[in-house]
């Protein structure tokens with residue numbers, strides 16, 4: 001295991017901001033994970049886990065703790081009739097896994113193409129896109145508990161999945177080492193979302209896992225700024241799920257708006273509120289702005305600080321609350 005000291009978090013996160021991490025442990029095996037946690041405990045320091053750092057806002061203050069970088073690689077496939085179980089190390093790139101699966105003509109991951117981050121991070125917020133969600137493919141994860149210092153298998157129930165949520169968000173002593181997903185040799189394209197329906201109407205042939213994945217990636221690429229020039233963590237907030245009464249009152253105040261039935265209420269696209277109700281598409285304060293092509297995406301220009309991003313996000317949340325009474329939640333986690 002390689003241990004580095006005083007590492008800028010701006011180099012480990014896609015927002016490209018943050019202070020120094022006191023220690024960084026590069027974990028290339030399950031044994032390294034246990035060793036890194038022992039190391040943190042022996043130093044009396046907290047630890048945190050990073051994959052590609054694509055859903056994290058690192059504070060400007062130095063992190064007096066140990067960052068575990070998940071570098072565990074390796075994928076293996078096991079046939080079970082029409083289904084195929086794939087097990088991947090936590091450090092495998094999520095989109096790399098999608099590419100591998102679609103090359104094998106396996107169904108299940110194609111709508112989840114182009115999501116940044118690692119396989120190990122995918123259960124943490126139960127990633128989802130275009131009608132597909134990790135929990136429906138999820139079989140198990142090999143999880144290390146820093147309290148008991150043991151590895152155990154977590155099934156779907158253990159993970160307590162919900163919309164962009166799981167037990168791993170609440171219990172930070174759990175570290176995911178490997179994930180097993182169930183893919184299929186047979187499948188049908190899921191093209192219900194309007195972005196995908198539009199592609200079909202434009203004449204695109206979306207009939208195989210590979211063609212769907214390629215097109216999803218292309219659609220998504222328009223919704224992100226240039227990651228070399230700018231910092232971002234993609235969608236900064238979750239799409240809110242609200243009570244039917246509040247939805248009815250917003251429609252009477254602002255007119256019809258897109259909505260989708262969801263567990264616990266009605267889900268409305270926050271981008272619609274930011275754009276059509278608040279007129280904030282492209283809104284900027286100093287070095288932080290809402291991306292013009294997708295207002296749910298916060299963009300930090302070079303020189304922005306975590307404090308700038310935090311203040312901007314709070315200001316946006318305040319505007320949303322002022323206009324709609326909705327308390328929006330962050331998808332991005334602060335460390």
Ligand code: NAP
Pocket residue numbers: 115125126127128129130131164192193194195223234235239260267268269270271294296331
């Ligand atoms: P979008 O497709 O315009 O959707 C905005 C919101 O409307 C989302 O909450 C989405 O639900 C919902 N929605 C749209 N069409 C729907 C339908 N036919 N049935 C049910 N719900 C529908 O959003 P976008 O920001 O451009 O993102 C594209 C996709 O990537 C979305 O599915 C979004 O959730 C996903 N995404 C995921 C993550 C993540 O996992 N961290 C981050 C960014 C974006 P869902 O959220 O349930 O899809």
